Amino acid sequence: MSIQRYLLIVIISVVTLASFGAALQGYKASKEKLNQIFDEEMRSFAIALINSPIKKSSTKVILHSIFAYQIWVDNELKLKSDNAPEKYITKKHQGFSDNSFLGTRWRVFVLVDDEAKVIVAQPLGQRFESVEEVLLEAILPIVYAIPLIGLLVFFAINRSLKPLHVLSTQLQRKSANDLSPVKVRDNSAELMPIQNVLNSLLERLSNAFDREKRLSGDAAHELRTPISVLKITAHNIKIAFEDDNIQRHHIDELNNNTIRMAHVIEQIIALNRTTPENFEESKARLELREILQNIITDNYEKMEFLHQTVSLEAESTSLLGDKFSLEILFDNLLKNAIKYSGRGTEIHISIEEQVNNFQIVVEDSGVGITKEHLDKVFLRFYRVKQHSETGSGLGLSIVKHIVDLHEGNIQLMTSNLGGLKVVITLPKSTKSASINE
Structure with a gap:
């Protein structure tokens, strides 16, 4: 079943049940209220009759009324309505009661004043009819409004679910x-x-x-x-x-x-x-200087073989990042410096802490890269022809990719040592990392 049909059925059912529940409650309330009104009317009618001048007469007088009533004086019937019997309607001495006579159920009120007794009765069926008429007048507009409510609810639900229909249609049409x-x-x-x-x-x-x-x-x-x-x-x-x-x-x-x-x-x-997904899952607080020291140690044998010298200028620094990708980043930079700077060269690595960033510089005293190649070395498989050494053309591409993952920046320039200078700026904490923390 669709959401639209389910909501329509549920809302219409709730409205209908609520309407009939209100009608039932209204019926009970109307019945009680009308009974009170009718009782008060009977009381008023009885008071009017008992206070009216009543004369003894040998002539039998029959009057028409919506009530059945009797006026007794000294146990003698002085006056009655045409729908009242000749004998006492009720044996109750005073107050309200329910009685049956002439094959009908009646509501009876007895009022006594000295030797005079007034008995007023009203058919209970008449009361029920009055209650039903009042309830019908109150409920009919609601009953007539239910189809209109259903139509309005249908259009409202259809309108509300339109974005969901659009989304569902787009997903269904996707290949x-x-x-x-x-x-x-x-x-x-x-x-x-x-x-x-x-x-x-x-x-x-x-x-x-x-x-x-x-x-x-x-x-x-x-x-x-x-x-x-x-x-x-x-x-x-x-x-x-x-x-x-x-x-x-x-x-x-x-x-x-x-x-x-x-x-x-x-x-x-x-x-x-080094995908964004892996990067986000493995970020941690890292000691940047320690990572660089380990990278230098791992590559020291190669530098010693080429008679190269390396220096690290860094204080203890804490950076939020991915250890695996940062190790790849610095390992690539150091390997490039070792490989392309040549024998007997100097490699210098430094870390400078700024307000919101860390600036890592890796430079060497080799031949460097000419300006025409600086903007192209980040491309995949691009190789600088001026070097005798050959590589995969992926090293600096990987470096750029990892720097981007850390929301940092990388620049290539000529070093004061004469070779290539790589300047990497990494934020102390990324926006995404701050949210995760």
Whole structure:
């Protein structure tokens, strides 16, 4: 059953039951009130009769009245209505009572004054008819109004549920590949959260599909070359083996190409693992200086091999962020500095605490990057041709992605040391993080 039909049935049922409940209550109240009025009328009529001049007469007088009444004086019937019997209507000496005579049920009132007794009676059926007439006059407009109320309720419900119908229609018309946001015109307050949640879910699904496509594209794009190189290397080793002429450079070539493929795979996995969903779930308060110290320690062997020196200038700092992605960020920056600055160079890392941000600077004394390449190095798979070293072209793209996740900013410029200077500004706490806390 649809919501519209259910609401219509429930509201009409409630209105109908409430109307008949009110009618029943009105019937009871009207009956009691009219009985009081009729009793008071009988009392007034009896008082008028007992205070009227009554003369003894041998002539029998019969008068017509809506009441049945008798006037007795000294136990002698002096006057009665044409619908009253010749004998006493009731044996009750005074007050109200219910009696039956002449085949009808009556309401009877007896008033006594000295030797005079007045008995006034009214048919109970007449009272019931009066109550029913009053109730009918009161209930008929309500009964006639129920269909009109039903029609108004139908249009009101239809109007109120129109945004829901629009939302339902949009969802029904969506295809499997349509992840565009839904929008309901004239949104009600109740539908706004539903629309926002649906659009958020659709956006997350769209981003997830895009990441999946990029992962497939990245893997296909970047792994094609090292796989081809590995095939060639394997072929060369096979020929050398057949000629019994395997040399050291064959093994070194195989090792280097394997390392390159492993690095590419790690970068692709890292890039696709640092999603907004994972980031939001794993944020915590981190010690930034400690992370940088661990990164330097992990890469120290490479720097020592290349006779490079590294320095860290930082105080103890607390940052709200994702540890995994920040480790990837700084590891990529340090590896880039080690790889591209060359032998015997200097690498300097510093952290400066500002009012609302932390500024992290990584610079080296290498050859750097020319201005024409500075704006392009954040693109996926973009490689600077001026370096003899080759990479995957994903390192700085991953760095930019992680900085964006932390709602920060990254700039590339020429260092005073002569090489590349990377300046990263990270807020102490993001808006989303503050809300979650």
